[in-house]
Amino acid sequence: MTPPEHPVPVVIVGAGPAGLTVGNVLRAAGIDCVVLECETRAFIEQRPRAGVIEEWAVHGLDRRGLAANLLARAERHTACEFRFEGERHRFPYGELTGRHHFVYPQPLLVTDLVREYADVRGGAIRFAVRDVRLHAVDTARPSVSYTCPDTGRREVLRCDFVAGCDGARGVSRGALPAARVRVARHDYGIGWLALLAQAPPSADSVLFGMHPDGFAGQMPRGPDVTRYYLQCPPGDDPDSWPKEHVWDQLHRRLAADGAAPLVEGPLIEKRVLDMHDYVVEPMRHGRLFLAGDAAHLVAPIAAKGMNLALHDAFLLGDALTAHLHGSPDGEARLRAYSQACLRRVWDYQEFSQWLSELYHGTATGDPFRTGTTLARLRRLFTSRHAAAAFAEQYLGTAERY
Ligand code: FAD
Numbered sequence: 001m002t003p004p005e006h007p008v009p010v011v012i013v014g015a016g017p018a019g020l021t022v023g024n025v026l027r028a029a030g031i032d033c034v035v036l037e038c039e040t041r042a043f044i045e046q047r048p049r050a051g052v053i054e055e056w057a058v059h060g061l062d063r064r065g066l067a068a069n070l071l072a073r074a075e076r077h078t079a080c081e082f083r084f085e086g087e088r089h090r091f092p093y094g095e096l097t098g099r100h101h102f103v104y105p106q107p108l109l110v111t112d113l114v115r116e117y118a119d120v121r122g123g124a125i126r127f128a129v130r131d132v133r134l135h136a137v138d139t140a141r142p143s144v145s146y147t148c149p150d151t152g153r154r155e156v157l158r159c160d161f162v163a164g165c166d167g168a169r170g171v172s173r174g175a176l177p178a179a180r181v182r183v184a185r186h187d188y189g190i191g192w193l194a195l196l197a198q199a200p201p202s203a204d205s206v207l208f209g210m211h212p213d214g215f216a217g218q219m220p221r222g223p224d225v226t227r228y229y230l231q232c233p234p235g236d237d238p239d240s241w242p243k244e245h246v247w248d249q250l251h252r253r254l255a256a257d258g259a260a261p262l263v264e265g266p267l268i269e270k271r272v273l274d275m276h277d278y279v280v281e282p283m284r285h286g287r288l289f290l291a292g293d294a295a296h297l298v299a300p301i302a303a304k305g306m307n308l309a310l311h312d313a314f315l316l317g318d319a320l321t322a323h324l325h326g327s328p329d330g331e332a333r334l335r336a337y338s339q340a341c342l343r344r345v346w347d348y349q350e351f352s353q354w355l356s357e358l359y360h361g362t363a364t365g366d367p368f369r370t371g372t373t374l375a376r377l378r379r380l381f382t383s384r385h386a387a388a389a390f391a392e393q394y395l396g397t398a399e400r401y
Helices: 017-028 055-063 068-073 093-097 106-120 243-253 305-324 330-363 367-382 384-395
Strands: 008-013 033-036 052-054 075-077 080-084 087-091 101-103 124-126 130-135 143-147 154-164 182-197 206-210 216-220 226-232 267-281 288-290
Touching (some): 008 017, 055 068, 055 101, 055 305, 080 367, 087 367, 093 384, 182 330, 206 330, 243 267, 267 330, 305 330, 330 367, 330 384, 367 384
Parallel strands (some): 008 033
Antiparallel strands (some): 075 101, 182 267
16 A cells, blocks of 8 residues: 555545535635546546536536536526426426526536646546545544555545545445434335437427326437436336337327427437435534535436535535635534535425426326326416426525525
């Protein structure tokens, strides 16, 4: 094992939206940190996932000098469309609230954040590291060890703080002692076939199709690529969905009077996601702070996960900066971190559950749930209070969480 290097104030595990944003905030404040990422740079810059970013999150990135490309290139969305019982119902949330969503594919955001962190702000980042382990996080001198991909040797980074931003399958969460944390889980018992089609969107907005065969969704990702979702049994085999069947089900579940036909194209991603959520409380143990999917997973039902990851990262980056710069409120901000994140996390989890019934209720085969789901859907178009409440949750614009 290589002897430990000089201590670095913060080691960040994971170069996703959360980790790279924390790194950028720290580097802007002149604080040294090292990001450890188990994949290559090329891989993380191409991994397709999210696309919908809330306005407050974009403003948060912009305030930290991280949104120039996004603001120049992202589409602004002001409406979504629900399709049920063969009809289209446009929901113009922009008109109702004066607010909008940004659509900017996650790989583009990650590319921007890596470039800014490593190439502009001079942040240290090690790609393709293996077997990352966290040590002594409940002491004043934690460390993180990993295997260097070039030499095969174990390296050790001593530090003051560890930011665990390594997503749902990372190692940081496992460093929290089971007796000190509560992990709340929810399983929807539903799968989604997540698809990316090399095709322009079939409508200028997000589409939600509520159909007795199951939910279907369309999320524009740019002029040439469109994300589609099809509800399927959890654990379903993506290979049991040949492309003819995929397009047949998309046409069927998104059909509505007066709707333009879907634009078909090659499927460049096809995988099954089992819809489940978890929340780790608290998000801190000693000098380890979790952020993003490492701390809480919210199924992509409400397109909220990356937004929550950015919210955590803003709070964590700012609190670490305050503490490491000796600000009098630095310690208090670190203490308040977990609670401040979790209020928005639980709010978004609740919305995701509510939305899940809206999306999937008509496909249960249960006439009672079908009836209540259709009532819930119609209410959005008959009650301005229900519409306003939905718009606020959909956009994440509540005054307080
Ligand atoms: P990640 O993006 O998962 O980043 C974690 C990083 O850590 C990765 O680069 C990973 O390679 C690395 N890592 C993992 N383990 C280790 C290790 N042991 N050592 C070192 N590095 C490690 N959210 C939205 O807000 N809007 C959307 O529209 C949306 N759509 C989605 C669609 C799909 C199909 C999916 C799957 C997700 C979607 N999400 C959406 C959720 C969003 O993608 C995630 O919430 C977001 O990526 C979380 O960011 P993160 O930085 O916390 O984690």
